[in-house]
Amino acid sequence: MTTPTVAPTTDTTPSTHAQPVDGALPLPVLRNVADLRAQVAAWRAAGQTVALVPTMGALHDGHLALVRRGRELADHVIASVFVNPTQFAPHEDFDRYPRDEAGDAAKLASAGCAALYAPSVRGMYPEGFATAISVGGPSEGLCGTFRPQMFGGVALVVTKLFLQALPDVAVFGEKDYQQLMVIRRFTRDLDIPVRVEGLPTVREADGLALSSRNAYLSVDERARAPELNRALIAAAAALSAGALLEDVLTAARARIAEAGFGTIDYVELRDADTLAPITRVERPARLLAAAWLGKARLIDNVPVLPA
Amino acid sequence: MTTPTVAPTTDTTPSTHAQPVDGALPLPVLRNVADLRAQVAAWRAAGQTVALVPTMGALHDGHLALVRRGRELADHVIASVFVNPTQFAPHEDFDRYPRDEAGDAAKLASAGCAALYAPSVRGMYPEGFATAISVGGPSEGLCGTFRPQMFGGVALVVTKLFLQALPDVAVFGEKDYQQLMVIRRFTRDLDIPVRVEGLPTVREADGLALSSRNAYLSVDERARAPELNRALIAAAAALSAGALLEDVLTAARARIAEAGFGTIDYVELRDADTLAPITRVERPARLLAAAWLGKARLIDNVPVLPA
Numbered sequence: 051m052t053t054p055t056v057a058p059t060t061d062t063t064p065s066t067h068a069q070p071v072d073g074a075l076p077l078p079v080l081r082n083v084a085d086l087r088a089q090v091a092a093w094r095a096a097g098q099t100v101a102l103v104p105t106m107g108a109l110h111d112g113h114l115a116l117v118r119r120g121r122e123l124a125d126h127v128i129a130s131v132f133v134n135p136t137q138f139a140p141h142e143d144f145d146r147y148p149r150d151e152a153g154d155a156a157k158l159a160s161a162g163c164a165a166l167y168a169p170s171v172r173g174m175y176p177e178g179f180a181t182a183i184s185v186g187g188p189s190e191g192l193c194g195t196f197r198p199q200m201f202g203g204v205a206l207v208v209t210k211l212f213l214q215a216l217p218d219v220a221v222f223g224e225k226d227y228q229q230l231m232v233i234r235r236f237t238r239d240l241d242i243p244v245r246v247e248g249l250p251t252v253r254e255a256d257g258l259a260l261s262s263r264n265a266y267l268s269v270d271e272r273a274r275a276p277e278l279n280r281a282l283i284a285a286a287a288a289l290s291a292g293a294l295l296e297d298v299l300t301a302a303r304a305r306i307a308e309a310g311f312g313t314i315d316y317v318e319l320r321d322a323d324t325l326a327p328i329t330r331v332e333r334p335a336r337l338l339a340a341a342w343l344g345k346a347r348l349i350d351n352v353p354v355l356p357a
Numbered sequence: 358m359t360t361p362t363v364a365p366t367t368d369t370t371p372s373t374h375a376q377p378v379d380g381a382l383p384l385p386v387l388r389n390v391a392d393l394r395a396q397v398a399a400w401r402a403a404g405q406t407v408a409l410v411p412t413m414g415a416l417h418d419g420h421l422a423l424v425r426r427g428r429e430l431a432d433h434v435i436a437s438v439f440v441n442p443t444q445f446a447p448h449e450d451f452d453r454y455p456r457d458e459a460g461d462a463a464k465l466a467s468a469g470c471a472a473l474y475a476p477s478v479r480g481m482y483p484e485g486f487a488t489a490i491s492v493g494g495p496s497e498g499l500c501g502t503f504r505p506q507m508f509g510g511v512a513l514v515v516t517k518l519f520l521q522a523l524p525d526v527a528v529f530g531e532k533d534y535q536q537l538m539v540i541r542r543f544t545r546d547l548d549i550p551v552r553v554e555g556l557p558t559v560r561e562a563d564g565l566a567l568s569s570r571n572a573y574l575s576v577d578e579r580a581r582a583p584e585l586n587r588a589l590i591a592a593a594a595a596l597s598a599g600a601l602l603e604d605v606l607t608a609a610r611a612r613i614a615e616a617g618f619g620t621i622d623y624v625e626l627r628d629a630d631t632l633a634p635i636t637r638v639e640r641p642a643r644l645l646a647a648a649w650l651g652k653a654r655l656i657d658n659v660p661v662l663p664a
Contacts (some may be wrong), residue, residue, distance in 0.1 A: 180494030181546035187487030239488035241520040
């Protein structure tokens with residue numbers, strides 16, 4: 051059991067309106083569960099629906115695409131910004147993870163987001179907190195091997211956010227494909243009454259998947275980074291054309307290494323729904339990779355369709 | 358992670374009306390989540406509130422007291438009957454745990470229960486189920502030591518029942534005091550929007566706590582069984598009067614052993630709210646015990662007030 055070590059307190063931080071930034075509309079910022087529930091209850095009382103877009107902030111156009119999708123699916127969108135300590139291991143980048151609430155609020159308002167929910171760490175994990183969630187199945191292998199703490203932390207914080215807001219629908223990006231499958235799994239297993247929607251990865255013009263961690267890349271690394279995606283696309287095409295998995299993966303790893311990536315955590319083929327390891331593409335599959343480029347651990351994935 | 362091994366299926370068991378038994382009113386029996394949610398939604402649409410009483414069946418007057426308390430707290434009471442495999446270890450009494458749905462339905466109807474929810478094991482834990490919940494804090498020690506599988510299983514099934522029904526309030530007996538504290542803990546930690554109410558233990562005239570497992574007692578054992586409660590009451594009185602904990606526990610264990618109990622799993626003093634071990638009674642405390650009498654493992658607990 052991993053219990054976050056945080057100072058004891060009860061969250062009584064008042065909610066506020068974010069200051070307008072660069073002419074963007076101001077956005078209500080809710081900082082505790084009571085204010086969040088009051089806002090959702092007011093919308094529900096008016097017969098309106100709610101979409102939730104959970105984020106860790108440092109928002110980019112990929113996040114804003116989730117907000118726009120949420121607006122298609124519901125009357126109002128709430129985005130949460132919470133850098134969740136329970137999904138980071140001690141050696142990982144919790145402390146240096148980029149944070150910019152004013153900038154995030156301006157972007158969310160411009161995308162039509164109705165409210166920003168930004169709870170405190172102490173509000174989420176008060177004194178005496180003692181509960182953990184573990185998910186097998188889709189969390190096994192891939193990032194689950196290299197970041198063993200992550201998916202339990204994700205399951206815990208997403209369960210809390212779901213049950214705090216009780217939205218009709220929540221929207222997540224396929225960029226974090228394994229995370230999306232883990233969220234679908236525990237949401238179904240725990241009977242959480244929230245519909246989970248996935249949205250295809252938003253990319254730069256050169257194919258690089260948008261990620262808050264791209265900020266860690268140097269100019270030179272940024273130029274090399276799209277090779278991760280290109281290697282996956284080429285590999286997916288070869289697999290659909292009937293090439294042997296082992297040959298395809300060897301070629302993909304070589305291409306990623308040649309592009310200047312350091313450690314390649316994994317390049318793997320999985321079933322698209324269960325994430326079970328597979329060796330042949332007989333139904334929809336997914337090719338997933340994680341590799342280090344300088345100080346950034348980049349992940350990407352692409353669909354692989356049967357021939 | 359403990360995942361129950363059950364055959365794959367999707368639960369499509371139709372819900373029914375229980376047959377009238379001995380002239381009792383019939384009771385709607387809901388057998389899947391869709392029917393449960395439809396019933397709750399119908400009541401909500403009429404502005405009415407709902408209490409849930411989770412049970413494992415084999416109902417006795419203690420359970421019916423929970424139903425009656427539920428009726429005081431909400432417009433309608435749903436009782437669930439589900440013998441949950443994930444909270445039993447392989448050597449425990451899952452298979453022989455008493456089951457009597459017709460009898461349970463008649464009792465519930467007579468107590469004013471509005472519906473019985475009786476999901477199947479396969480409906481609760483379908484193929485691919487992969488999620489577990491663990492709770493530290495109040496689940497540590499006591500029954501958590503002797504039945505290490507239990508509280509994770511309880512947390513999982515109660516979370517599912519809460520999120521399936523989303524009642525306004527749920528009622529549990531103080532007979533299972535540690536379980537009640539564990540349920541309060543994860544309900545709060547996961548932000549489950551359900552109020553958890555505890556009700557004092559219902560006892561036979563001679564003090565024996567009502568329990569479905571009392572059915573395992575022989576006539577002779579049944580006559581000896583109330584000594585567990587008497588030993589706890591005497592110990593609580595001694596502690597409130599300032600006696601030393603060690604002396605009190607030694608005397609209590611001796612009295613329980615003299616009554617013919619076999620293995621005494623524990624007799625312990627704990628803080629009444631956190632269940633943290635304590636040695637002196639400076640604020641409300643709880644004295645808890647578990648001991649074997651023949652084939653029955655009996656548990657009991659009593660409040661201990663500061664002098």
